[in-house]
Amino acid sequence: MKELLLIAVGSALVNNVVLSQFLGLCPFLGVSKKTSTAAGMGAAVIFVITIASACTSLIYTGILVPLDLTYLQTIVFILVIAALVQFVEMVLKKMVPSLYRALGVYLPLITTNCAVLGVAILNVQKEYTLLKSVVNGLGTAVGFTIAIVILAGIRERIEYNDIAPSFKGMPIVLVTAGLMAIAFMGFAGVI
Amino acid sequence: MKRALERLYNGIIKENPTFVLMLGMCPTLATTTSLMNGIGMGLTTTLVLVLSNVVIAALRNLIPNGVRVPAYIVIVATMVTIVQFLLEAYLPSINDALGIYIPLIVVNCIILGRAESYASKNPVIPSLFDGLGMGLGFTVALSLLGAFRELLGAGTVLGYRIIPEDFSISIFVLAPGAFFVLACLVAVQNKIRAAKGKKPQEGCNGDCSGCTNRCGNPKEEVEA
Secondary structure, eight states, X not given: OHHHHHHHHIIIIITOTTTTXXXXXXXXXXXXXXXXXXXXXXXXXXXXXXXXXXXHXXXXXXXXXXXTOGGGHHHHHHHHHHHHHHHHHHHHHHHOHHHHHHHXXXXXXXXXXXXXXXXXXXXXXXXXXXXXXXXXXXXXXXXXXXXXXXXXXXXXXXXXXXXXXXXXXXXXXXXXXXXXXXXXXXXXXXX | OHHHHHHHHIIIIITOTTTTSOOOHHHHHHSOSSHHHHHHHHHXXXXXXXXXXXXHHHXXXXXXXXXHHHHHXXXXXXXXXXXXXXXXXXXXXXXXXXXXXXXXXXGOXXXXXXXXXXXXXXXXXXXXXXXXXXHHHHHHHHHHHHHXXXXXXXXXXXXEEOSOGGGOOGGGTSHHHXXXXXXXXXXXXXXXXXXXXXXXXXXXXXXXXXXXXXXOOHHHHHHO
């Protein structure tokens, strides 16, 4: 239990997926203009990464390892994730229309989110069991949500500030992200 | 020949994937802790880009339109796996330094973007040079970022000491430094664009199909 907690805190705060590992930067910089859309994106990412880490972990230990096909992991994982996102979209549309309306627009964007594939590969590299993989996936996704919601909040505040013309747009967002990364480095002492 | 040179110029200067199109941000920030790592990542991506562009251009009339994106992803993933094994065998130090970011080349927007907007519509040879140009443009950007971070953070360039150790600012080698250096480089570019009367840079909106559209140059498509 203690080990699981350490994995969750480690992946959510200490090794934050965006601010210290640079995975999932495209949505982090792109979908963070408003807090509400950022939260929607975060929720969709939590949903997909958790399911994807379970699926890829099962496929790796159940199919690739027994058949000695581990060298195919990159190809298999990306196809599984792409298919999974499509499948989740269809199921949500049919079964839980309210959730689909909230998350629907963000789901197609997630296939190309490198955090999903990154978590799947890290789980394999660290030789996590199924349970540990799911906890690691969930922690990573929660870390992503925390970071993107904070960034969106800051961007809403600085929108009408007087910023040097050259720094308007992307550069000021990058500087903000850099300052957040410094703050998150403070978590390094937690574990 | 003229077309090949035009493709190289387009990739390195006119549509530089990092500075102009703002694509492939994850490896750009993550692997540029030193100049050597930046060059390594840039050249690895170039190799994958050239190989996948050539294969996709060769198969462009065989792949049905409805399943083209999954087909491209499989081709790119295959090339990445091959390149990863080559690195493991011949350049283990680069492989260790880049680690998880090598398999993640699969989800680099630049590669799918070029496949969709150029290689799927053009013959093999121009696609090869398109991949080479874009890859070299990416390498130049990564080297620039890597060189700045290594110089400021560790006081060295390619391992040679330039600034005495007491004056190095180690935050530039760590994660926050990547954001700051890129912010400054984009700001410099905005300054240049403003002088030419162009609008400042906007990042991608997290939607890679949007990136693909921006990569696509409508004029070329008519030519082809």
